[in-house]
Amino acid sequence: MKLVVRNGEARRASRPGASRSSGLNGGLPLDSILQGDCIAELSRLPAHSVDLVFADPPYNLQLQGELKRPDDSRVDAVDDAWDKFESFQAYDAFTRAWLLAVRRVLKPTGTLWVIGSYHNIFRVGAMLQDLDFWILNDIVWRKTNPMPNFRGRRFTNAHETLIWAARDPGGKGYTFNYEAMKAANEDVQMRSDWLFPICSGHERLKDDDGHKVHPTQKPEALIARILLASSKPGDVVLDPFLGSGTTAAVAKRLGRHFVGIERDSTYAEAARARIDAVQPLPDAALASAPSAREAPRIAFASLIERGLIAPGTMLTDAKSRYRALVRADGTLSLETAPGLGTVGSIHRAGALAQGLDACNGWTFWHLETGEGLRPIDSLRAVVRSEMAMAAE
Amino acid sequence: MKLVVRNGEARRASRPGASRSSGLNGGLPLDSILQGDCIAELSRLPAHSVDLVFADPPYNLQLQGELKRPDDSRVDAVDDAWDKFESFQAYDAFTRAWLLAVRRVLKPTGTLWVIGSYHNIFRVGAMLQDLDFWILNDIVWRKTNPMPNFRGRRFTNAHETLIWAARDPGGKGYTFNYEAMKAANEDVQMRSDWLFPICSGHERLKDDDGHKVHPTQKPEALIARILLASSKPGDVVLDPFLGSGTTAAVAKRLGRHFVGIERDSTYAEAARARIDAVQPLPDAALASAPSAREAPRIAFASLIERGLIAPGTMLTDAKSRYRALVRADGTLSLETAPGLGTVGSIHRAGALAQGLDACNGWTFWHLETGEGLRPIDSLRAVVRSEMAMAAE
DNA sequence: CCCTATTTTGAATCCTTTG
DNA sequence: ACAAAGGATTCAAAATAGG
Numbered sequence A, B: 001m002k003l004v005v006r007n008g009e010a011r012r013a014s015r016p017g018a019s020r021s022s023g024l025n026g027g028l029p030l031d032s033i034l035q036g037d038c039i040a041e042l043s044r045l046p047a048h049s050v051d052l053v054f055a056d057p058p059y060n061l062q063l064q065g066e067l068k069r070p071d072d073s074r075v076d077a078v079d080d081a082w083d084k085f086e087s088f089q090a091y092d093a094f095t096r097a098w099l100l101a102v103r104r105v106l107k108p109t110g111t112l113w114v115i116g117s118y119h120n121i122f123r124v125g126a127m128l129q130d131l132d133f134w135i136l137n138d139i140v141w142r143k144t145n146p147m148p149n150f151r152g153r154r155f156t157n158a159h160e161t162l163i164w165a166a167r168d169p170g171g172k173g174y175t176f177n178y179e180a181m182k183a184a185n186e187d188v189q190m191r192s193d194w195l196f197p198i199c200s201g202h203e204r205l206k207d208d209d210g211h212k213v214h215p216t217q218k219p220e221a222l223i224a225r226i227l228l229a230s231s232k233p234g235d236v237v238l239d240p241f242l243g244s245g246t247t248a249a250v251a252k253r254l255g256r257h258f259v260g261i262e263r264d265s266t267y268a269e270a271a272r273a274r275i276d277a278v279q280p281l282p283d284a285a286l287a288s289a290p291s292a293r294e295a296p297r298i299a300f301a302s303l304i305e306r307g308l309i310a311p312g313t314m315l316t317d318a319k320s321r322y323r324a325l326v327r328a329d330g331t332l333s334l335e336t337a338p339g340l341g342t343v344g345s346i347h348r349a350g351a352l353a354q355g356l357d358a359c360n361g362w363t364f365w366h367l368e369t370g371e372g373l374r375p376i377d378s379l380r381a382v383v384r385s386e387m388a389m390a391a392e
Numbered sequence C: 001c002c003c004t005a006t007t008t009t010g011a012a013t014c015c016t017t018t019g
Numbered sequence D: 001a002c003a004a005a006g007g008a009t010t011c012a013a014a015a016t017a018g019g
Helices: A008-013 A038-044 A088-105 A121-130 A178-183 A220-230 A246-253 A265-276 A300-305 A346-354 A377-391 B008-013 B038-044 B088-105 B121-130 B178-183 B220-230 B246-253 B265-276 B300-305 B346-354 B377-390
Strands: A003-006 A023-025 A028-030 A032-035 A050-055 A106-116 A134-143 A159-166 A193-196 A236-239 A257-262 A314-316 A323-326 A332-334 A366-369 A372-375 B003-006 B023-025 B028-030 B032-035 B050-055 B106-116 B134-143 B159-166 B193-196 B236-239 B257-262 B314-316 B323-326 B332-334 B366-369 B372-375
Touching: A028 A032, A028 A257, A032 A265, A038 A088, A038 A257, A050 A088, A050 A220, A088 A106, A088 A121, A106 A121, A106 A220, A121 A134, A121 A159, A121 B121, A134 B134, A178 A220, A193 A220, A220 A246, A236 A246, A246 A257, A246 A265, A257 A265, A300 A377, A332 A346, A372 A377, B028 B032, B028 B257, B032 B265, B038 B088, B038 B257, B050 B088, B050 B220, B088 B106, B088 B121, B106 B121, B106 B220, B121 B134, B121 B159, B178 B220, B193 B220, B220 B246, B220 B300, B236 B246, B246 B257, B246 B265, B257 B265, B332 B346, B372 B377
Parallel strands: A032 A257, A050 A106, A050 A236, A134 A193, A236 A257, B032 B257, B050 B106, B050 B236, B134 B193, B236 B257
Antiparallel strands: A003 A032, A023 A028, A106 A159, A134 A159, A314 A323, A314 A366, A323 A332, A366 A372, B003 B032, B023 B028, B106 B159, B134 B159, B314 B323, B314 B366, B323 B332, B366 B372
């Protein structure tokens, strides 16, 4: 029997536009929790319908009896039935099954995130590769406050590993919000090692007796970085092992749709209540950092058509080593190098001038103005802002 | 044909006592490089004779085409034949074969370290588990200066992964120098995430043309931490993929025996010359740190790891009344006071020397430089600024 | 010699759209 | 499908060059 727990808040919070509304979407039950076995539930969903999967599968911890702290108190370890497997073979078969099911529901441009520890992550990673997923990064979550090693027989296990993979070999077309990640990291590229505290305090779900609802609840900050890095507002995020609902709660807050699958009714119920209480961020707070890649393309010729630059104008590079003449059709003619191959696009001409294979002509070529040399890219910016004004 | 390259310096530097002398030891060719295929060479060695294996196998990078930097310069990729495999299956078969061969030569109490990237480490880790090795930790080497992601399509790949495993399930009896690691880490447990620069500068081996001898030479600081953490002086350290000889050079410096296996004659020859030039540290610099639970906080070891101060260096106070020897694990050994309790952190050693209860070792101990005595605190400032740069 | 500016380089699975 | 073209993209540290 399938129980679909719809989230009322998610519906109320939905914004206009088909891509942002909740509910059934081509057979995909948006913004809801499917209670049941993840492989069975995944197989009911339409193929190629999900943008991002985040999976926190059982770690298969294989703990050897109970662990005590130096003061003889007992460590509350993960000993739930769902984390037990008879053998590595059994764990591999389970991993293979859910990965294949995930693969089917993923869009061709979709990506998968999996988190694990050394107990299981090597098996998951190898299986991913065997199934022709394409690893994009492995990410290390460094914990600011890990559990110490009580016996003093190993290094403090202070991290967990995430794998980020595209659905298909050579994966192209996936979402990576490079500029946003860079901006969030002091304007240098975001690295593969992330630092976050473990989930505790108010964020940690507790039952009426004050016991933690789920033994391995992940911090929202970790999931938020994942969604902000590799999905867009309105995307569909699926979590096949929803647990306490962190993925869904963060997805809702960040204006992404979610589909959660959870077998355990206690977890599913706690997740539903948690998600209902989430207030989505306003659109303005979700606007992504401007991406040069996604900006509309402008043909150099259109600058001429708009009168921003006249045919016959001479362009130079920043150090005035090369010169090129602007022609009426939007091509450049190199002044210095005579003969064939001296005419071409701004990019081709820049490459030819320097003897390189490639060149971004927008930033290479400059125009003499009253205030000195300026890159022709500044003219492109003028066109883009004019287009933006006209569109409103 | 087997060529055994014996290292003369290693013989001359050897100390009295069977466990520290070089040469054939029950069939184990100590302190030498075996030139040949690692599986063939391993199978010739006596079983259960090695304490520690460090392995840096081919990563199977599977690079697609050439990559250029934004300035159009070409990235010098690892495209050597030894890194190419036909398929994951072929790589797995190779991995299985060398792991089994390593397993045979390891003592029952021996441990194995393997380093890799996401291209291969998941397969290595899964195979380790399949072969009944027992994973103790996975360790993340965070690079202070990784190569950036030039196309802005992924997170900067800023780390590599190491797996530390015992030979047998439930592994017992292995060496872990807990106290030394803790003392080297500001008196808190050493974590599973380590920060080191990549190998460059003077440490990087270059040929007569100034080209790097080996494309993937590892930093000595990384190997030193491994040997200091998980081996004892006099132990036998084996590297089945010796390459430029980092493992052997560090082992010799730290008073461990080494056995290196390398197929490529150019690499083997470069390694031999490198190892010959290594001066082993004096015994006094190697004795293990005392198990003092309440040792004072120090970060002194990081100066050693970063090469700002060499093990074996003599420190004095500002008026040159007391002297102490710097040891590889970051502790000091007082020269004047014989007997027990003369080894400890820089603070403890300073207090002991003066007969006081406490002492700030950073300002007490000085280093002779060309410009006179300088407090070691001036070196800490260097590390602090580096760490501040690397921290998030 | 020093100080500053520029160039080089490192285990990398590194693009997208149009025709 | 494939080929061609547009045009977007780098951080830390060491080595080298210039003043």
